[in-house]
Amino acid sequence: MVPITISTLGGSDKGTPLQRFVLAVCFVLDIAIMYSSLGLLAAATGGAFGQATQTPIFAGIVAVIIGAMGLSMAGLFDIQIPSGLTSKMGGAKTGFLGPILMGMAMGLIAAPCVGPVLIVLLTWVAQTGSLFMGFWLLFTFAVGLGMLFLALGTFSGLLTALPGAGGWMDQVKHFFALVLFALALYFLKPYLPGWMLTLALGLALVFSLSAWGALKPLGEDAGAKEGMGKGLSRLLWILGVVLAILGGIKGFAPGLLPSGGGSSAVETAEAHQEPLWIWDETAGFAQAAAEGKPVMMDFWAEWCVACNELDHFTYNQPQILDLAEDLVSIKMDMTKNSAENKAILNKYEVFGMPTVIFFDSTGKELERFSGFISADDMAPYMQRALATK
Numbered sequence: 001m002v003p004i005t006i007s008t009l010g011g012s013d014k015g016t017p018l019q020r021f022v023l024a025v026c027f028v029l030d031i032a033i034m035y036s037s038l039g040l041l042a043a044a045t046g047g048a049f050g051q052a053t054q055t056p057i058f059a060g061i062v063a064v065i066i067g068a069m070g071l072s073m074a075g076l077f078d079i080q081i082p083s084g085l086t087s088k089m090g091g092a093k094t095g096f097l098g099p100i101l102m103g104m105a106m107g108l109i110a111a112p113c114v115g116p117v118l119i120v121l122l123t124w125v126a127q128t129g130s131l132f133m134g135f136w137l138l139f140t141f142a143v144g145l146g147m148l149f150l151a152l153g154t155f156s157g158l159l160t161a162l163p164g165a166g167g168w169m170d171q172v173k174h175f176f177a178l179v180l181f182a183l184a185l186y187f188l189k190p191y192l193p194g195w196m197l198t199l200a201l202g203l204a205l206v207f208s209l210s211a212w213g214a215l216k217p218l219g220e221d222a223g224a225k226e227g228m229g230k231g232l233s234r235l236l237w238i239l240g241v242v243l244a245i246l247g248g249i250k251g252f253a254p255g256l257l258p259s260g261g262g263s264s265a266v267e268t269a270e271a272h273q274e275p276l277w278i279w280d281e282t283a284g285f286a287q288a289a290a291e292g293k294p295v296m297m298d299f300w301a302e303w304c305v306a307c308n309e310l311d312h313f314t315y316n317q318p319q320i321l322d323l324a325e326d327l328v329s330i331k332m333d334m335t336k337n338s339a340e341n342k343a344i345l346n347k348y349e350v351f352g353m354p355t356v357i358f359f360d361s362t363g364k365e366l367e368r369f370s371g372f373i374s375a376d377d378m379a380p381y382m383q384r385a386l387a388t389k
Contacts, residue, residue, distance in 0.1 A: 021150075028146030035142035036135045056191050056303055063184040070180030073173045074208055171229070174212055178205070190303045199247030205240025209233050274315045275324035277331035281344070284330035288361050294385040295359040297330040299350050306372040307354040317375035323382040326389075358385040 181204045185197050214233040218226060249256050275296075278284040288295045300307045314320060334341050334353060344350075348357060357368040358381055366385055369378075 024150045028143060028150050031146050031149075032139045032142035035138040035145075040134050059187045059191065059303070063187040066180050066187065067184035070177045070184065073177035073180060074211070075170075075173070174208070177208065181208070190305050190308070193251065195247045195250035197247075198243050199251060202240045202242070202244030202247055205236055206244060209237040209240065273321065274311060275321065275327070275329040277329050279331050279333065281330060281332065284328050285359075285363055288328040288359070289363075291328070292361045292389060293326060293328045294361055294366070294388055295330060295363070296324070296327045296382065296385065297332060297348075297357045297359065299332045299334055299345070299348070299353050299355045299357075301333070301353050302335045304353045309372045310354050310356075314373065314375045314378055319379050320375050320382070323379060323386065326386055327382060356381070358382075360385070360388045 182201060185201055189197060212233065214230070214237045218230055222230075277298075278287065281297075284295060284297070287293075298307075298310070300311075315324075332344065334345065334350075348355075350357075352370055354372070355368060355370045356378075358366045360366060366388065367381065369381065
């Protein structure tokens, strides 16, 4: 994006700094307009958007996009704007049409790169349902994204401070390709078995490093720096082989792996201790009314990463377990995208998961929170609910 930006904004010697600044502002503002439109869409669609971003299909799409960006970084293909469109956008360097059109295009091209952050922001905006918040939150995000381009477009002298092109750029691209491969697998973590993810990561390391020449011998004139780089790439290649073998054995021949001791299974069960959940809404509120206890209702799904984090890192803490003894804890399983579950989500105005709602013994809502929080942050919610007894 950096060289495209410089080319679009007119290079280093044309126009005054003020003129270049105005062109750069147009460029960045159009990136902001692109993301602000997404923010308005998220706020307007509300629950529909929030629920759509928390489904296996959406996670798969995100993983495919991020994986494709990794393949591009790896050198399999290049993302290029059609030459005809590029010439139309960049032809009028002294005017405003080029920066305006290119700014919108850059917003789309950058979207996969900032996908994880963008998804979090859009999901949160969908939960608020505020058009004002949706516009300005994404606008601010995009302006921050465009600060580098604003500086480069205004002060052409900054170009001399940028590192020159060379082999190091390929190494940087290869590193981020591996990061993107791992990130794509991370998005699939809730939906695929661990052995399959391990196998996929191992194969990604093996094939990528092989393609980048990890197994090729060093040249006769190679120095210590090249030798260290070659050694590191071969070490990662070996790591990939080990991960692929272990993942494959665990998935296809698990009997070949040694089994753990019985004590570890007991420790695991104790570590995952949780409140005594009632998995039925009606039964839970009936028990609360009969016993005069407040209610903690957790909206949960198997594919929700933050929901599982609450289970494994918050609900199993001693202070939460102690407070939960005086509450009626209801777990609402929203894993299936059924009409019944949609009706429940609409009834309680839940736009994303996890959402935890607290009620008094009569069923009146007290307060709620969404997303993962620690035990120290959750305890005050439970204490305030218990104060209504």
